[in-house]
Amino acid sequence: MEPEPEPIAEAVVEPFAEPEERNAAVARRFFHEIANGGNLDALGEVFAANYRRHGPDEVPETAARPGEPPAPGGARGPEAVRRELLAWRAAFDFSFELDRQVAEGEDVVLLWTWTGWHKGEFEGIPATGEQCAMTGTVLFRFHGGRIAEGWWHYDRLGLMHQLGAA
Template sequence: MGGTVPDQGAGGGAMTFVQLIECRTSRLDEMNRLIDDWVEQTKGKRTATHALVGTDHSDASHVVELVEFPSYEEAMRNSNLPETDRIFREMVALCDEMPTFIDLDVVREAHLDVVREAGTTARTVRRFFGVLASAGELPPLNDLLDEDVHSHDPVNPQDTIGLDHVRAEFRMWRGAFDFAFTVEDVVADDERACARWTWNATHTGDFLGIAPTGRQVAMTGMTLFRFAADGKITELWWQHDQLGLMQQLGALDELEQ
């Protein structure tokens, strides 16, 4: 879940950021329950994209947690959540000594096997949604998306083809809304994955000719992903409640009268 991230000034920009937390505890079951509570309480707000907890094979009281974020800035946002601060203090109380933190900017990530496990594709999907909703400038996405990626969205009359065009479409949504995804479910194998998600947003910019309304809106949807041999996303199929979104923005008011 990540605790309080020490201040590092400018941080690592849009670089993937990983926090390693070490502690000693004989109350791992209680700690796991705390983490479950945090996951439930931060739906739609947390910026962590992947978390892993392990115990030392030769010393079960030595616990290590790895938490991945799209960037250092997103880790700071996660740290500032009141739920994170509260549960972190409760976690410290379960430890035999104060946890230690190591903050890592990821400078290399390689898929070593052509054949991938389902867990790898599922993690990539969750990371994709986290990066898509990250604050600041949209990252290049070339570590997640194939250069020749195809995006199929029924809202668009034609498919969006190529990394630059797909990024432009994502920037359009980011320019119109301040949003976050909650990934409800991911079903994956080594080549494909399907995610069911909830999207919560504030309408802050022009969207399809609709001036900013400041309204809080929500949308549910599903996205099917196909992966290339190198583990990058090479095709996406989107299904979402566009009609419901337009209704929430008031675009259908005149038609309903």
């Protein structure tokens, strides 16, 4: 059994009357301060050490080809988030706009719009210099005031089409 993550310090996110308010504030902090603002040093304050990401690029274990080992589960921990953000930043100058947020219990759902300029290679596609946009949602599950799991859904096919690859 993995250890429970420590709650976020009061100095990181103001104390709130309800966990939903705190969780919603932490989710917004990820988008505003980390994803948009680039403060990767704050990842350990926002994500649990055993954070697990699920997304459209994750291959389910049942989809492994015959004779090949199953694909691993989603990326884990704040360092995996750091690597993913750095990879997206290498390919795009981007920002997120939060369109809607709903919080209930340990779950926070955000609807977002992402816009970016394609400045570097992305999945084998050389930089186009074009502006791209996509919409998506993420469901974050919280534990102890930190994001423990994230289910990402976004228009990856639409992005690839804008890059001329689909």
